[in-house]
Amino acid sequence: MGYTHYWYRPKKIPKKTFSAIVEDFKKVAEAIESMGIKLRGGDGTGEPEISNDAVVFNGDALCGHPKRDLIIPWPTEEAGGVVLSKAKDPREGVWFAGHLIKARTCDGDCSYETFWFPRVDEDGMVIGKIAYYDASGRPVYNDSRKVGKVFGFCKTAYRPYDIAVTAFLIIAKHHLGDKIIISSDGEIQHWYDAMHICQDVLGYGEDFEPDWYCGKE
Template sequence: MGYTHYWRRPRQLKLETFRRFVHDVGVLLHHLPLRTNGAGGFYSQRLLVVCGAWGNGAPTLSEQEVAFNGDAAEELDHETFAVERVYCPAPWETLDLNGHFFSFCKTARKPYDLAVTGSLLLLQQHFGSAVRISSDGTAQEWEPARELLSKVFGPDLAYTAWEQVWPQRSN
């Protein structure tokens, strides 16, 4: 498999809330550090560059979708992180027992993982119980994302989102 983050979400997310989510992801991407020790620090000496869905160009931040990847030119891309406002499932996809669809993004611990985990914390913050997030990573590996959100948006937002994703963490 590989180092992957997962989320479950309803088919449709509210437009106004999605607009706020997109705005905040844009702010987050603007404040990313040059390098990160996130996801275990495997690529801590490499630059953190966030590109479009295919690893080049600019990230997509629209009323209908957030999509980005790492830098393909530096072989730091992996799977595209994408959250659509209205999810279009493949014919074989079905809802889980809670009425959610399953999504995931395998980052292979590459630098853009910080943008993915930060965005997932923002998704959790904006949509609350409508989404459920899990990960192959540990709370310690997500700590750089919590710290970044705390710096950019304030400790209250970072703490609330963090507690929803990692309620079992020790103080």
């Protein structure tokens, strides 16, 4: 349980296409870091990998931001931006599992789950035609758009690096089109920050919309 983004992608992405994704993300990552959001390696330390083989990063586990109680955070309907100072409290009530927050923030550790997106995904779960069998033994089928694609996800808990995760997915969607399916626990307004950054830096992004939303209900 926790705020997550999901995708269904080809097992192998052509080198030229992946290189274009990587080059665009490098530009956006630089802009994101200029906002004070540090990207680190997969475990929250060291340098991120942004190469023609894979993009792997996390937030900064040693960020030094103020410690605060933050239990399974979920963005409010109007949430956006980043709050890292002690002077402002981004918490705004609760939902049944934890805190509602009105901006991306952390509890003194800006890392959460690793974002991992390789050019060739040999280890991911490939979606088959049948999702499961019902109580009568009849097959229930997966959405045909997902069949044959590899499933991936990243639970960001709406940490500051969530902006980088959503920006990368916007870039991937731009270059892969219908070959990648993106869904999210968030609503479209929770993607606005990344959409605007991509638009400012790359000239595209403001027309992005996930293929569907999952929500917290």
